[in-house]
Amino acid sequence: MDIREYIEDISRRAKEASVPLRFTRAGxxxxxxxxxxxxxxxxxxxxxxxxxxxxxxxxxxxxxxAFLERxxxxxxxxxxxxxxxxEIAALxxxxxxxxxxxxxxxxxxxxxxxxxxxxxxxxxxxxxxxVDAAALCLKSGNAVILRGGKEALQSxxxxxxxxxxxxxxxxxxxDSVQLVERQEHEGVSLLVKQSGLVDLVIPRGGEKLIRAVxxxxxxxxxxxxxxxxxxYVDAAADLRMAADVVYNAKVQRPATCNAIETLLVNSRxxxxxxxxVQKKLERVELRGCKKTKTIxxxxxxxAEEDYYAEYLDLILAVRIVDSVEEAAAHIERYGSAHTDGxxxxxxxxxxxxxxxxxxxxxxVNASTRLSDGGIFGxxxxxxxxxxxxxARGPMGIGELTTCKWVVRGDGHIRS
Amino acid sequence: MDIREYIEDISRRAKEASVPLRFTRAGxxxxxxxxxxxxxxxxxxxxxxxxxxxxxxxxxxxxxxAFLERxxxxxxxxxxxxxxxxEIAALxxxxxxxxxxxxxxxxxxxxxxxxxxxxxxxxxxxxxxxVDAAALCLKSGNAVILRGGKEALQSxxxxxxxxxxxxxxxxxxxDSVQLVERQEHEGVSLLVKQSGLVDLVIPRGGEKLIRAVxxxxxxxxxxxxxxxxxxYVDAAADLRMAADVVYNAKVQRPATCNAIETLLVNSRxxxxxxxxVQKKLERVELRGCKKTKTIxxxxxxxAEEDYYAEYLDLILAVRIVDSVEEAAAHIERYGSAHTDGxxxxxxxxxxxxxxxxxxxxxxVNASTRLSDGGIFGxxxxxxxxxxxxxARGPMGIGELTTCKWVVRGDGHIRS
Numbered sequence: 001m002d003i004r005e006y007i008e009d010i011s012r013r014a015k016e017a018s019v020p021l022r023f024t025r026a027g028x029x030x031x032x033x034x035x036x037x038x039x040x041x042x043x044x045x046x047x048x049x050x051x052x053x054x055x056x057x058x059x060x061x062x063x064x065x066a067f068l069e070r071x072x073x074x075x076x077x078x079x080x081x082x083x084x085x086x087e088i089a090a091l092x093x094x095x096x097x098x099x100x101x102x103x104x105x106x107x108x109x110x111x112x113x114x115x116x117x118x119x120x121x122x123x124x125x126x127x128x129x130x131v132d133a134a135a136l137c138l139k140s141g142n143a144v145i146l147r148g149g150k151e152a153l154q155s156x157x158x159x160x161x162x163x164x165x166x167x168x169x170x171x172x173x174x175d176s177v178q179l180v181e182r183q184e185h186e187g188v189s190l191l192v193k194q195s196g197l198v199d200l201v202i203p204r205g206g207e208k209l210i211r212a213v214x215x216x217x218x219x220x221x222x223x224x225x226x227x228x229x230x231x232y233v234d235a236a237a238d239l240r241m242a243a244d245v246v247y248n249a250k251v252q253r254p255a256t257c258n259a260i261e262t263l264l265v266n267s268r269x270x271x272x273x274x275x276x277v278q279k280k281l282e283r284v285e286l287r288g289c290k291k292t293k294t295i296x297x298x299x300x301x302x303a304e305e306d307y308y309a310e311y312l313d314l315i316l317a318v319r320i321v322d323s324v325e326e327a328a329a330h331i332e333r334y335g336s337a338h339t340d341g342x343x344x345x346x347x348x349x350x351x352x353x354x355x356x357x358x359x360x361x362x363x364v365n366a367s368t369r370l371s372d373g374g375i376f377g378x379x380x381x382x383x384x385x386x387x388x389x390x391a392r393g394p395m396g397i398g399e400l401t402t403c404k405w406v407v408r409g410d411g412h413i414r415s
Numbered sequence: 416m417d418i419r420e421y422i423e424d425i426s427r428r429a430k431e432a433s434v435p436l437r438f439t440r441a442g443x444x445x446x447x448x449x450x451x452x453x454x455x456x457x458x459x460x461x462x463x464x465x466x467x468x469x470x471x472x473x474x475x476x477x478x479x480x481a482f483l484e485r486x487x488x489x490x491x492x493x494x495x496x497x498x499x500x501x502e503i504a505a506l507x508x509x510x511x512x513x514x515x516x517x518x519x520x521x522x523x524x525x526x527x528x529x530x531x532x533x534x535x536x537x538x539x540x541x542x543x544x545x546v547d548a549a550a551l552c553l554k555s556g557n558a559v560i561l562r563g564g565k566e567a568l569q570s571x572x573x574x575x576x577x578x579x580x581x582x583x584x585x586x587x588x589x590d591s592v593q594l595v596e597r598q599e600h601e602g603v604s605l606l607v608k609q610s611g612l613v614d615l616v617i618p619r620g621g622e623k624l625i626r627a628v629x630x631x632x633x634x635x636x637x638x639x640x641x642x643x644x645x646x647y648v649d650a651a652a653d654l655r656m657a658a659d660v661v662y663n664a665k666v667q668r669p670a671t672c673n674a675i676e677t678l679l680v681n682s683r684x685x686x687x688x689x690x691x692v693q694k695k696l697e698r699v700e701l702r703g704c705k706k707t708k709t710i711x712x713x714x715x716x717x718a719e720e721d722y723y724a725e726y727l728d729l730i731l732a733v734r735i736v737d738s739v740e741e742a743a744a745h746i747e748r749y750g751s752a753h754t755d756g757x758x759x760x761x762x763x764x765x766x767x768x769x770x771x772x773x774x775x776x777x778x779v780n781a782s783t784r785l786s787d788g789g790i791f792g793x794x795x796x797x798x799x800x801x802x803x804x805x806a807r808g809p810m811g812i813g814e815l816t817t818c819k820w821v822v823r824g825d826g827h828i829r830s
Contacts, residue, residue, distance in 0.1 A: 367829050376524055389817065406776075407785050411660060
C-alpha cells in the first residue's frame with residue numbers, strides 16, 4: 001500500500017467509526033475509558049519497555065536532554081495518564097444538549113450538540129498527548145487519528161493498542177482511535193487534505209510544525225501558534241500586587257505558553273516599580289527599552305526582536321509606555337493574542353484595556369498563568385486556541401462538538 | 416504598487432479600522448447603516464448608470480442571460496437593498512453579550528462576545544451581496560474586504576463608495592468597508608493568505624471558486640460547497656403530506672441550495688407513493704433507480720452521478736430503499752451535509768433518522784426549504800455553512816462574532 005492509500009484507508013475507517021459514535025451513550029463511552037485506564041495500569045511494564053526503546057534510540061540519535069525528558073515515561077507518569085483518562089470519563093458529556101423554540105409558523109426548531117466527527121491530532125514527542133487526545137475525542141464522540149512524532153513511536157504503538165483493546169472490549173469500534181504508524185512526512189500532508197473524511201486538524205507543537213500544517217491543510221485547523229503574553233502595570237496599580245503577579249506570571253512555570261514574555265510599565269510609576277520588580281525577579285534576565293535602561297542601567301538593552309520573542313525561559317523584555325493605549329498598541333503589534341493582562345486599580349484604565357486588547361484571554365489584576373482549561377472549569381484541555389473561530393483560548397471537550405439544527409414540523413412547507 | 420503590496424495595504428487598513436470597531440456602540444453602527452441606506456436611495460440613478468455599464472460590457476462579452484439577470488439592478492432592486500440595510504440596522508447587536516461565573520479561587524471569569532475582526536468576502540456577480548455583506552459585517556463590528564466579480568465592478572465601485580461615504584459621515588472609518596478594485600486573479604490568492612491581518616474568509620459562489628479558495632487559504636474559511644438535499648419518505652409516512660412536502664422542497668424554488676435533488680422512498684410504500692408523486696411533480700423530470708423504474712417505467716434511469724448531482728433545476732433523482740438505515744447511508748455517501756429530511760409518523764424511524772444523519776439541518780415532516788436564516792429567526796444570512804466548525808447551517812450576524820475570556824481578579828496567581 002502506498003502512503004496515499006494508507007492515509008486514505010485510515011481516514012475512511014475513522015469516518016466509518018465516527019458514525020455509530022454519534023449516538024453512543026455517555027455510559028458506554030465512560031465504560032470504555034475506564035477499561036482503557038485499567039489496561040494501562042495492568043500493562044505498565046509493557047509501556048515502559050516500549051518507551052525504553054524510544055529513549056535508547058533517541059539517545060543514540062543525539063536528541064537533547066530536554067527532548068528526552070518530554071519523551072520519558074516512568075510508572076508515576078503512566079499512573080498519571082491512567083488517572084487523566086478516569087478524570088475525562090468523569091466529565092459531563094457535552095453531546096446531546098438540546099435547546100429549542102417553537103417558531104411563529106408552528107414548527108419546532110432545535111439546536112442539538114453533536115460530535116464534530118473525525119479529528120486528526122498532529123503532535124510531537126509527549127506520549128501523554130496520545131492518551132489525552134484519544135480520551136478527549138472519544139468522550140466527545142469523535143473518532144481520532146493520532147499522528148505523533150517518530151521519536152515516540154514505540155511508546156505510542158503500545159499505548160494505541162491498549163486504547164483500541166479497551167474500547168473494543170466496551171463494544172466500540174477500535175477504529176475510533178487510530179495511530180498513523182507510518183512515519184513518512186508525506187503522511188501528514190495527505191492527512192490534512194482528507195476533506196470529506198477528516199473534519200478537524202489540531203496540530204500541537206512548535207510554530208514551525210503548525211505553520212507547515214496550516215500551509216497545506218484543506219481541512220479546517222484549530223491551532224495555537226505562540227504564547228507571547230504581556231502584563232501591563234498601569235499608573236494606578238497596587239505595586240506590591242503587581243510585583244507578585246508579575247513574578248507568578250514569569251517564574252512559576254516559564255516554559256508554558258501562558259507565562260509572560262514582556263512587561264509593560266507605565267512611565268509614571270516606572271521609577272518606583274522597576275527597581276522593586278528587578279529585585280523580586282532576581283533569577284530573571286531583564287532586557288529593557290532605552291527608558292528602562294535609564295532606571296535599570298545594568299540590564300541588557302532589548303532589540304526589536306525581543307518583543308516578538310517567545311522565550312519560554314527566565315528572560316523578560318521590559319518596555320516603558322505612557323498610557324493604556326500605548327500598551328494595547330504594543331500588544332496588538334508584538335503579541336500573539338493568547339493571554340494579556342493589566343494590573344490597575346483604575347476603573348477607566350481597566351475597561352479600556354479589556355475593550356481594546358483583542359486576545360483570547362484578558363486578565364485584570366491576575367496572573368496570565370490562570371489562562372487554563374482546568375482553572376476555567378472546562379476540564380482537561382485538548383489545546384489552547386489563538387484562533388478566533390470555533391474555539392478561542394482553552395479548548396475542552398465542549399469545543400470538540402458542533403451543533404445540528406433539527407426542524408420538527410407537521411407538514412410545514414415554505415410559502 | 417504591485418498586486419502584493421496592494422492587497423497587503425488593503426488588509427492592513429482593514430485591520431486598523433477593525434480596532435476602533437471593537438468598541439463602537441450599537442447606536443453608532445446603526446446610525447451609519449441608516450445613512451448608507453439613505454445615500455443609496457438618493458443615488459439610485461448613479462447606481463443604475465454604473466450597473467448599465469456592467470450590463471453592456473457583459474452583453475458584449477457574451478455573458479449568459481441568467482448571469483446578466485443576476486447582475487442587473489433596477490430601481491426596485493436598489494430599494495430592496497436599501498430596505499435590507501435598514502433591516503440589518505434593526506437587528507439586535509450581538510456584540511457585548513457577557514456571561515460569567517465566580518470561580519472557586521475567587522476571581523470572576525467572563526465570556527464576552529466580540530467581533531471576529533477582519534472578514535474577506537469573495538463572491539461573484541450579485542451586487543446585492545456587496546451591500547448585504549458590508550452591512551452584516553459592520554453591524555457585527557467587523558471590518559470587511561469585498562472582492563466581487565469583475566462583471567459587477569462598476570456597480571460595486573459606486574455601491575462601495577456610497578457605503579464608505581455613509582459610514583464616514585457617521586464617524587466610522589471608511590476603511591471598515593473596502594472593495595478590492597484590482598481584478599488580477601492573484602489578488603484572491605494573496606488575500607486568503609493574509610494571516611494576522613484577515614481573520615476569516617467567506618467565499619460565495621460556485622463550487623469551483625470555493626474549492627480554489629480552500630486550496631490556497633491559510634486564513635480560516637467558512638463555506639458552503641453544495642446543497643445536495645434529500646427527503647426520505649418512510650414506510651410510516653402520511654403519503655399526502657409527503658407529496659405536498661416533496662413538491663414544495665423540489666418545485667417552490669428549484670435553484671436554491673436547500674431544494675431537494677434526490678427523493679428516497681421506502682420500498683413498502685413505493686408502489687402507492689411513486690405514481691402519486693409523479694403526478695404531483697408533473698413538471699419535474701424524474702430519474703429513478705431500477706426498482707423505481709419497475710413502478711414508473713416511463714422515466715429515465717438514474718446513473719450513479721445523478722445521486723451526486725446538484726441539479727438546481729426541475730430534475731429529481733429517485734431511489735427506493737428498504738429502511739431508515741439505508742436512507743441514512745445513502746445521504747452519508749452522496750449528500751453534502753446541508754439539509755436532509757424524513758417524512759414519517761413513526762417515532763422510532765424519526766429519531767433514528769435525526770440521530771444518524773449528520774447534516775447541518777435535519778427536517779422532520781417539513782420542507783428542506785425551511786432551512787434558512789430568516790425562517791430560523793437569525794435575521795439576514797451572510798451564508799449557509801456546510802462546515803462543522805464555528806458556524807453550521809444558516810449563518811447570521813451572531814456567527815460573525817467570537818468570544819473573549821476576561822479574568823477579573825484581585826491579585827490572583829497560579830499556585
